[in-house]
Amino acid sequence: MMVNHIQELGIIDPLDNIADDLKHLSSAVMKAIFATELRAERRVNKSIPVYYQCPGQTIPWTISETVNISANGLCIRIDQALAVGDTIEIEVGRKLMDTREVFKMKGRVVGVTVVNDNRMLCHIAFQEKTVVFHRVNNVLWSLADINSWFLEKYTADCQGLDVEDLEELKAAYNLVYQEYAARKLCVPNPEQMFFNAYSFVPGSRTFILKQSEKLLGTICMVADSPMGLPMESLFAPEIDKLRQEGRKMVEIGALSLNSKYINMKQYSFKNFKKQAYLYKLYKTMFDYVRGSENITDLIIGCHPRHEFLYKYLTFETLSAPKNYQGANAAPAVLMRMDIHRFKRMTDLLKEGPGMYFFKDLKYKKSFNYQFSVPSSFVNAMLRNSPFWKGFAPAQQKHLKEIHAIVE
Numbered sequence: 423m424m425v426n427h428i429q430e431l432g433i434i435d436p437l438d439n440i441a442d443d444l445k446h447l448s449s450a451v452m453k454a455i456f457a458t459e460l461r462a463e464r465r466v467n468k469s470i471p472v473y474y475q476c477p478g479q480t481i482p483w484t485i486s487e488t489v490n491i492s493a494n495g496l497c498i499r500i501d502q503a504l505a506v507g508d509t510i511e512i513e514v515g516r517k518l519m520d521t522r523e524v525f526k527m528k529g530r531v532v533g534v535t536v537v538n539d540n541r542m543l544c545h546i547a548f549q550e551k552t553v554v555f556h557r558v559n560n561v562l563w564s565l566a567d568i569n570s571w572f573l574e575k576y577t578a579d580c581q582g583l584d585v586e587d588l589e590e591l592k593a594a595y596n597l598v599y600q601e602y603a604a605r606k607l608c609v610p611n612p613e614q615m616f617f618n619a620y621s622f623v624p625g626s627r628t629f630i631l632k633q634s635e636k637l638l639g640t641i642c643m644v645a646d647s648p649m650g651l652p653m654e655s656l657f658a659p660e661i662d663k664l665r666q667e668g669r670k671m672v673e674i675g676a677l678s679l680n681s682k683y684i685n686m687k688q689y690s691f692k693n694f695k696k697q698a699y700l701y702k703l704y705k706t707m708f709d710y711v712r713g714s715e716n717i718t719d720l721i722i723g724c725h726p727r728h729e730f731l732y733k734y735l736t737f738e739t740l741s742a743p744k745n746y747q748g749a750n751a752a753p754a755v756l757m758r759m760d761i762h763r764f765k766r767m768t769d770l771l772k773e774g775p776g777m778y779f780f781k782d783l784k785y786k787k788s789f790n791y792q793f794s795v796p797s798s799f800v801n802a803m804l805r806n807s808p809f810w811k812g813f814a815p816a817q818q819k820h821l822k823e824i825h826a827i828v829e
Contacts, residue, residue, distance in 0.1 A: 465490040473513040473766045495547040504531050515770030576698045582706025585628040594640040601678040619817035620644040624794045631703040639703045642676035653723040657756040660740045674722045708779050710789050723754040732757050736764045797825035
């Protein structure tokens with residue numbers, strides 16, 4: 423019955439007929455299950471893409487494919503030398519009408535066979551299964567998938583840039599201010615610009631989207647530094663946990679689209695023009711991040727009503743909503759994207775935003791990873807400004823050390 427179930431749906435569900443408390447069974451029973459996995463009968467020959475890695479080893483997540491599957495495990499092709507008894511983790515995707523799922527399963531190597539092409543066949547038996555569900559509103563997400571194929575052509579006359587021109591940087595800060603002030607997300611100020619102390623930390627960047635001379639949108643990326651990250655004022659335990667895991671994070675913020683040219687009242691999934699500009703702007707930043715060896719994760723604080731959109735972009739929610747003073751006390755949730763896992767999900771599911779964001783740009787652009795905002799500009803922006811007076815003493819101290827700011 424299990425084999426027929428697999429053949430009909432084309433999925434892997436190796437523990438469907440094993441008790442949930444499998445890991446608590448006696449070693450004798452476990453050995454029997456492992457032995458069953460090595461038997462040739464009742465196996466289904468099916469090639470399905472999977473990713474695998476061995477915890478505790480230097481082997482990174484590597485893509486492969488199954489040779490066959492059984493009720494208790496599967497056999498995959500591998501290039502690395504593994505031994506019987508090694509722990510191994512597997513990710514495999516599944517698509518249904520109302521769900522997108524990536525199964526993450528942990529098992530042990532119970533057999534290794536060398537084949538003619540010097541690759542090995544690795545038999546894996548599973549001890550337990552962890553399932554990560556990505557449930558969606560099928561209509562909206564499917565529409566977004568279809569739209570993504572047209573976005574590059576629709577935005578062909580737009581240019582995404584990493585900003586190095588200081589006048590463009592001021593224009594970007596002004597656009598964020600105008601859009602945020604209209605939504606009461608920032609406090610009015612005479613300079614009519616929106617930025618913070620983190621904007622001038624080395625590694626922080628601003629990206630813009632232009633159509634001829636029109637500034638359509640902007641997004642900013644804040645690098646981690648001794649000052650920490652902006653959302654750390656609200657979500658310190660969650661961010662510190664990622665840091666302890668060795669994650670290299672940047673925070674995404676100051677995202678704005680110009681309401682002079684885009685109807686901001688419509689939800690992004692229902693407004694193709696808005697979605698196209700948003701994606702092109704995000705892709706510019708994403709291409710920059712992909713080219714950096716020092717970034718593994720993007721984090722963002724977003725309003726709960728936008729959480730659905732970022733889940734589509736494979737961000738995961740790490741917190742409950744809290745009021746964020748940096749956005750005029752508006753509610754925010756902390757979300758995070760693991761860039762490498764995003765890539766694996768794209769490879770396994772063959773759909774979704776990854777098909778757009780991991781696609782190479784038609785005209786490749788060389789980003790300037792060495793750029794940092796000149797100290798002369800920082801001094802001119804901050805000297806005698808209300809912004810500087812609003813920075814915390816520790817932030818002032820750090821910026822003085824970097825930019826020799828004179829008060």
